[in-house]
Amino acid sequence: MKIKKMKIMKDKNKALRPEEQVTRTEYSMRNTSVALASRVMAIVMGYVLRVVFTHTLSESYVGLNGLFIDIINVLSLSEMGIGTAITFALYRPIAEGDIEKQKSLMLLYRKFYRIVVGAVAVLGCALIPFMRLLIRDYGDVDGLVLIYLLYLANTVCSYLLIYKKTLLDAQQKMYIGVFYQTLSWVIQDVLKIIVLLVWQDFILFLVIGIAATLLCNIVISKAADRRNPYLRDRDAKPLPQEEKKEIFANIRAMMMHKAGAVIVNNTDNLVLSAFVGLLSVGSYSNYYLLLGSVRQILNQVYQGITASVGNLGVMEDERHVKRVFEAAAFIGQWMYGAAFICLYELLNPFVELSFGSQYLFSREVVFVLCLNFYLNGLRNAALTFRDSMGLFWHDRYKSILEAGLNLVLSLLLVRLTGVVGVFLGTLFSMLLTSCWIEPYVLYKHGFKCSCRGYFLRQGLYIALMTAVWLATDAVCGAAAAGVHSLWAELLVRLVLCVAVSNVLLLLIYGRTADFRYAVDKAAGFVRSKIQKS
Numbered sequence: 047m048k049i050k051k052m053k054i055m056k057d058k059n060k061a062l063r064p065e066e067q068v069t070r071t072e073y074s075m076r077n078t079s080v081a082l083a084s085r086v087m088a089i090v091m092g093y094v095l096r097v098v099f100t101h102t103l104s105e106s107y108v109g110l111n112g113l114f115i116d117i118i119n120v121l122s123l124s125e126m127g128i129g130t131a132i133t134f135a136l137y138r139p140i141a142e143g144d145i146e147k148q149k150s151l152m153l154l155y156r157k158f159y160r161i162v163v164g165a166v167a168v169l170g171c172a173l174i175p176f177m178r179l180l181i182r183d184y185g186d187v188d189g190l191v192l193i194y195l196l197y198l199a200n201t202v203c204s205y206l207l208i209y210k211k212t213l214l215d216a217q218q219k220m221y222i223g224v225f226y227q228t229l230s231w232v233i234q235d236v237l238k239i240i241v242l243l244v245w246q247d248f249i250l251f252l253v254i255g256i257a258a259t260l261l262c263n264i265v266i267s268k269a270a271d272r273r274n275p276y277l278r279d280r281d282a283k284p285l286p287q288e289e290k291k292e293i294f295a296n297i298r299a300m301m302m303h304k305a306g307a308v309i310v311n312n313t314d315n316l317v318l319s320a321f322v323g324l325l326s327v328g329s330y331s332n333y334y335l336l337l338g339s340v341r342q343i344l345n346q347v348y349q350g351i352t353a354s355v356g357n358l359g360v361m362e363d364e365r366h367v368k369r370v371f372e373a374a375a376f377i378g379q380w381m382y383g384a385a386f387i388c389l390y391e392l393l394n395p396f397v398e399l400s401f402g403s404q405y406l407f408s409r410e411v412v413f414v415l416c417l418n419f420y421l422n423g424l425r426n427a428a429l430t431f432r433d434s435m436g437l438f439w440h441d442r443y444k445s446i447l448e449a450g451l452n453l454v455l456s457l458l459l460v461r462l463t464g465v466v467g468v469f470l471g472t473l474f475s476m477l478l479t480s481c482w483i484e485p486y487v488l489y490k491h492g493f494k495c496s497c498r499g500y501f502l503r504q505g506l507y508i509a510l511m512t513a514v515w516l517a518t519d520a521v522c523g524a525a526a527a528g529v530h531s532l533w534a535e536l537l538v539r540l541v542l543c544v545a546v547s548n549v550l551l552l553l554i555y556g557r558t559a560d561f562r563y564a565v566d567k568a569a570g571f572v573r574s575k576i577q578k579s
Contacts, residue, residue: 073218078350080221084228085346089339091235093400095242096335100401102242105328106187109319112331113181114197116315117173121166121201128158129212131296134436135289136216137356148274149282152213154293159209163202170198181319189249196252200259207263210270210277218353219273223266230262299438306445310452310472317468321460329405330465332397333412337419340389344381344423348374348430355434359492367431368493372503373567375427376560379504382423383511384547390416390515391522391543395536407465414469420511421476424504428484431492441487444479451475510554518546 100108132155139147174191187193211223237254241247271277285293318326351374358367393412397405407415432438452475459467482501489497522539529535555561 074351074354076350077218077220077224077353078347081224081346081350082343084224085343088228088231088235089343091232092335092339095235095239096332097400098239098242100328100332100405102246103248104187105325105404107248108328108331109325110181110187110190110193112315112327112334113319114194116313117180117194118170118197118201121170121173121198128155128162128297128300129209130300130433130438131293132158133212133216133353134296134356134433135293136213137353137360137434140216141357141360145276146283148213149276149279150285152209152277153282154285154290155209155212159205163205166205167198167202170201180316193248193252196249196256200252200256203256203260203263206260207267210267213274213277214266214270216353216356218357220350220353222269222273226262226265226269230258230265234258296436296438299442302442303438303445306447306449309449310445310475313453313456314468314472317456317460318465321457322465325404326465329407332401332405333393333407333415336393336396337389337415340385341419341423344385345426347377347381348426351430353434355431359431359435364493364495367435368495369563371427371431371488371493372500373560373563374430375424375500375503376507376555376558377564378427379424379507379511380551380555382420382426383507383514384544384551385423386416386420386511387515387518387547388540388543389419391519391539392536395532395539399532399536411466411469414466414473418469418473418476421473421481424507425480425484428488432484432488435488435492437487437491440491441483444483448475448479451478514547514550514554517550518543521546 099111132151135151136148138144139151174194177190177194181190214220214222234254234257237258238251241250241254315327315330318330355367355370358370390413393416394406394409397407432441452472454471455474456468456471459471461467463470485497485500485504489495489500522542525538525542526535529538
């Protein structure tokens with residue numbers, strides 16, 4: 047079954063309406079700026095919590111934390127991509143002001159999430175008898191099952207009432223939910239730090255997380271009700287059967303994407319735990335915290351524009367959407383490329399200073415981790431536009447293929463090369479599938495044109511970024527050679543890799559059309575804010 051893209055008919059003789067474009071730009075900027083600031087605050091607090099965690103609890107607890115998080119992420123398959131499918135379905139009724147259709151969709155969404163809560167709870171409990179098979183050694187950890195049940199309870203609570211946040215996101219008001227979530231994270235991190243420093247009580251540590259999750263969801267639900275009073279109405283009509291079939295088809299496609307992504311992103315710790323040991327899981331968790339923190343910050347740029355892209359896809363033609371996508375892809379390759387360079391230069395000294403030398407990975411492992419980070423970042427623009435334009439169906443088997451390759455390659459390579467083999471399996475499976483299938487589908491079914499130009503540009507971007515990375519690495523290595531303090535080396539590398547990489551990129555791209563387009567968008571947003579003030 048093919049999913050038809052929903053369009054609002056426009057008068058072809060009319061020019062694009064500037065006020066609508068300004069509205070989308072303003073929403074994107076507001077969502078992105080709030081999300082970036084909130085994410086940075088949450089990450090700083092999360093980093094402090096992680097440092098306290100690793101220094102107050104044993105290495106077994108550190109590894110167990112990473113392992114249980116991955117198990118819970120696998121259980122999140124029960125969500126099946128419902129949120130993405132419903133968000134896409136909401137774009138058109140929101141653009142048209144169709145309140146009744148929005149009410150019907152939210153009624154369906156609420157029913158879906160009640161099923162999800164039950165499924166996660168049942169599947170989570172079913173794993174308990176197999177718990178010790180997944181853990182090679184668990185050291186001095188007491189109450190293993192109770193700890194797991196608390197992680198499971200936090201996940202179940204995360205689905206309660208949160209479905210209303212989807213409506214805010216689809217209305218281009220993502221910043222509302224982000225604000226409350228960040229406030230919740232900061233408060234719970236402070237309380238957790240106090241618990242760890244004073245009592246070293248891991249159970250109370252987990253209980254605080256459950257309470258914060260539930261309270262945050264209640265607050266976001268109330269915020270959605272205040273801005274959309276019709277959510278309290280009890281007269282919502284069920285959707286027509288044909289529309290339900292389309293939504294179910296989208297959910298089936300997103301379920302395949304979600305299954306593949308969960309397996310790819312959350313099996314590394316399971317393989318490490320089974321074949322290397324729990325200490326390697328603890329080491330990877332520290333690196334993943336830092337890589338994930340940077341990824342989350344940069345991903346906010348795309349998350350902030352997701353709803354605006356959805357509105358753009360409904361209101362505008364393919365040519366206009368393609369131009370915006372190319373600009374987004376250009377910005378992404380710059381962001382993730384510069385971040386790759388900084389992470390490669392800084393990760394090991396930062397991990398050693400923060401958590402201790404016992405958690406260090408070799409330089410080769412760090413390179414593969416950073417390369418995975420960079421290539422995943424390059425995919426973000428295509429994924430954002432694919433999801434916002436409702437193209438999930440066309441590459442639904444891709445994620446399953448990638449997940450299968452990842453698991454097989456990781457299991458083979460971990461026996462041959464150890465820790466680095468796990469991450470090489472992830473790298474090779476991504477190169478063989480997602481890196482080319484996702485843009486191919488976007489260009490063929492979304493933009494209705496060849497993707498040859500996209501791949502040529504991406505190849506050029508990667509080649510230029512490689513040259514910038516080698517130059518920056520040489521400068522950092524030479525400057526840090528005479529430095530004997532680890533703190534001083536970290537500071538020297540930080541300043542140089544940020545400055546050198548971005549100056550070189552500015553010299554390369556400063557006169558390009560994509561760079562001018564991005565600058566013009568930012569300048570237009572600033573001008574509109576000044577005029578309104």
